[in-house]
Amino acid sequence: MTEPRDIRLKRLHMRSMRRGTKEMDMILIRYCGARLDALAAAELDLYDALLSENDQDLYQWVSGQAAPPGRFAALVDDIRQVVGNTE
Numbered sequence: 001m002t003e004p005r006d007i008r009l010k011r012l013h014m015r016s017m018r019r020g021t022k023e024m025d026m027i028l029i030r031y032c033g034a035r036l037d038a039l040a041a042a043e044l045d046l047y048d049a050l051l052s053e054n055d056q057d058l059y060q061w062v063s064g065q066a067a068p069p070g071r072f073a074a075l076v077d078d079i080r081q082v083v084g085n086t087e
Contacts, residue, residue: 009036012048020055027062027083034082046075 003011013036016028028051039047050058050072061068061076062083068076 005041008044012036012044012051015048015051021059024055024058024062027059027079030083031079035078043075046071050075 013029013032016032016036017025019025019028036044036047053072057066060066061072062079064080067073
């Protein structure tokens with residue numbers, strides 16, 4: 001059975017604000033507020049996969065300290081644009 005969109009958005013929102021580090025909580029909750037509702041199903045799939053990544057890696061990708069894997073590059077760029085430079 002497919003998860004209803006409204007439930008999925010709530011789940012992703014909660015996962016975004018309940019991270020391992022406060023920095024990623026703040027970054028991802030801001031991104032969710034700006035973009036989550038407008039993402040298509042495939043984009044939500046990718047965001048869901050991104051949330052499974054390690055917070056230390058995510059922070060390095062978003063802050064520009066390390067390059068994200070290719071499949072996340074466009075999403076990480078969008079996060080950077082929404083939340084601004086985190087360095």
